[in-house]
Amino acid sequence: MGGTEHLTVQREGATLVLTLNRPEAKNALSLPMLVGLYDGWVEADEDDTVRSVVLTGAGGAFCAGMDLKALSGKGMEGQQYRDRLKADPDLHWKAMLRHHRPRKPVIAAVEGHCVAGGTEILQGTDIRVAGESATFGLFEVKRGLFPIGGSTVRLQRQIPRTHALEMLLTGRPYTADEAARIGLIGHVVPDGTALERALAIAEQINACGPLAVEAVKASVYETAEMTEADALKSELERGWPIFDTADAKEGARAFAEKRPPVYRRA
Template identity: 85%
Template sequence: MGGTEHLDIQREGATLVLTLNRPEAKNALSLPMLVGLYDGWVEADADDSIRSVVFTGAGDSFCAGMDLKALAGKGTGGERYRDRLTADPDLHWKAMLRHYRPRKPVIAAVEGYCVAGGTEMLQGTDIRVAGESATFGLFEVKRGLFPIGGSTVRLQRQIPRTHALEMLLTGRPYTAREAADIGLVGHVVPDGTALDKALEIAELVNGCGPLAVEAVKASVYETAEMTETDGLAAELKRGWPIFDTADAKEGARAFAEKRSPDYKRM
């Protein structure tokens, strides 16, 4: 199992836990962190025994955004990762889930600051849990910058446009309760328990048929911008083959026999 000095990768059963690990800098993005993140997403998709991913941050923050010095590989031990970025100039966007969508469900567990690049990465996750004291926001315009991690495209598709524009154009912070009210996060839990709740949700996902879960996730994103007619046709194309799998038959047998199913990804 990989990871870097700024990104921890651990297994919790069938869940891969990716932890931003630069707490002294509120987990601001660094080159070692981005390399580790990208490798984590790839590992999750390549290993069929992994059924879900939990994405979180060490210490009292999720991610406070970019650290331009660290992203250049200066002063944080990142120099030895420069060849990775040279070989794949798109690596940082893939790590931040701008140009990469894992096929496994990704559940975010947020404590503390999740701002700027943190809020941008959040939009690449599927299910989101926040501690009560978490803070969200896209602060770029306050600094004369542009939130180029995908927020001007994705945010309006995930929350009502009026809320998306307010967040984008004011650069103000949002509390966890506000984030839940506008639909940016799905759960607000007591501080210090976001990871526990995320792992609890992951266990529910892990208990379902993996082929079905991955097909459902793919269908949701694939059809998001289609017309209803085209979307329904695409859903049938992706969904019908699931009924012919051994896992689908196992699910029916397990239900009839009142036991937990033993899915084999077949």
């Protein structure tokens, strides 16, 4: 199991928990954090015993975005991390889920600040839970910057365009309730319980057939920009093979026998 000084990795049953761990800086992005994140996504993809991923932050914050000192060339400590980035110049975009989509469901558990790059990473997750005092927003324009982590593309596809443009162009903060109202997040829970709720959702996913879960997620994203006719064709191509799996037969058998199914990814 991987991890770095700014990113911890833990297992909770079949769920891999990735924790942004730089609380003194509200978990602002650093090179060690980005390398750890990327390695965490790879671990989740490659380990068939992992059925879901929860992404959260330590110390009552999710992520305050890019460390501006790091952006100016300072604070990118660790030669081993610089070597990793040099070997794969796209690594930071994969870490932020801009150029990588994990095949397992990713649930965000947000407390406190989730702004700028934090809101950009959030858009790469599948299910989102936030504490009631959480704060969201894309502050880049207020600093004369551009939200280049994917927000000008993704946000308008995830929430109504009028809300996307307001968030992008004003750079103002959004409360958790407002973020839920416009559809950026799915659940608002009491402060300090976002991780608990995210893990509960993960457990529900983990109880389902893993091949079916991964195929459903893939189909949703693959068909998002297709015409309805092409999307329905693609859905059949993804879906029909699932019915021929041993897991599908086990699901039906377990239902008939009134017992929990035992899925084997087969």
